[in-house]
Amino acid sequence: MKKRVDVFALGIYGLVVFLKALGY
Structure with missing residues (x-):
């Protein structure tokens, strides 16, 4: 569970x- x-x-x-990389 923890690993998941x-x-x-x-x-x-x-x-x-x-997404942040795409934003920049």
Whole structure:
């Protein structure tokens, strides 16, 4: 469960960073 949540959070974080990169 913990590992799954970490992967999910990491995926969201990566998506946010990717969108910010596109913004710039």
